[in-house]
Amino acid sequence: MRRFFLAPAGPSSAPTPPGILAAHFLLVLGVLTFGFTLTFHQLQYHWNWEGPWRYRALFWKGWLTTLALALASLGLSAIVGATAALAAKSRFLPARAASRLYVELVRGTPFLVQILVLFYVVAPALRLDNRFIVGTLALALFAGAYITEIIRAGIDSVGRSQWETARSIGLTTAQTYRHIVAPQALRQTLPPLAGQFVSLVKDSSLLSVIGIGEFALNAQQVNALTYGTLECYLPLALGYLVLTLPLSLWARHLERRTHFDT
């Protein structure tokens, strides 16, 4: 019985079998489902799935748009974050200043304002009229600032002695980053990075303000057409989970694979 409910006392004890772990997930999930069912029962809510089902193409299109937005800005934000983090660590002082300013400006202002400024001020000046591209840029720049800080902290977590040793065996700075710092920093940054990517996926819903037909906007439209609030927003929540859960699981998997003690 103890073994069913308690994790092993120390690293030397036998690990809990995966079956038991899965059972606990199902248990908690079951309790939750039961709770929700009970709550809805109290509400006497009359489900009407006909409306959303009629507009399912709109959901599907929105979900695909969000998926595309998320994938594009995920990659871009990682590049932006890594670049700005390296700039923050650079010996070239203007690069440091630029990195600092970027992070503080983006973190200190609402995302909504950033989207609007980018769309109504910057994009026209650059003759950029593709909403999707502007949206991707906005999202990548926004998340990139947080990722910069995450990566910077990861780099700082690699001790001075590692740099010293790398230098003593003759590695260049670039090689030290590539072979020594990056692999160790990555392990430190994976959990917060995964969290940031999950946020990025959800933050993409704000791009509806510049009229990008992404998942949340389309769900709102279906709601306006059918008046079935829950029937529109429950699929919305599920749709986001389908995007964010794999991200979390993937990060966990990588975390285990890169495991080492220091």
Added chain:
Amino acid sequence: MNLRLHDLSKSFDGRTVLQRVHLELQDVHALVLIGPSGGGKSTLLRLLAGLESPDSGTIEIDGSGLPFGNEAALRRHRLQTGFVFQAHNLFPHLTALENVALPLIHVHGVPRPEARRQALELLARFKLDSHAHQRPYELSGGQRQRVAIARSLAVKPRLLLFDEPTSALDPEMTAEVLDTIAALKPEGRDFVLVTHQMGFARRVADHLAFLGDGGIAAHGPGTSLLDSPPTPGIRKFLERVLHY
């Protein structure tokens, strides 16, 4: 090796560690540095390694001066110099084998399979082949330091520098590591070693130098310094370290 320190000075934030140090040695193979904590032993070793630049003065090894101020040339010097620190020498995310092979692959351009073969051979020499695929956290302190020594040897350095390689180890592991170092001596590989183990200093030193109070207070061939300390200060230091 012939070693020549000329007018070597180094200070940190206005605190003088080495002041106008002079030393000229012909044909030493094992130079041992001893002296009180803070005496500048590590600083001198780091200067020899090209990890730090002096405020003034020169270092010549076998007639060629270390190119301080020229980072590219200094890096070339570091490639030919093996350095083993007190602790934290290894890269924790790499196995013992990868730690040894890394400088071969990325710094010396040895093809990967060949580098791994050479690394394994070295580890086998130090009886570490059964640990080749373990990460540093899975090794004992003594094993870790021996992997570090294997790595410093892998690139066939002209000069090896050891900075108290056993100070973080218990007595048994200390013996294990010191034996490894002593075994290098007959191979004719030059090294400079900082140690608090006077017994070991006796065993390997061709030449011994005492560092303290901003410079080399005394130096002499073999163990003469230990047998007849030239100053009261050195005698007191030796009495203290031998006491424990």
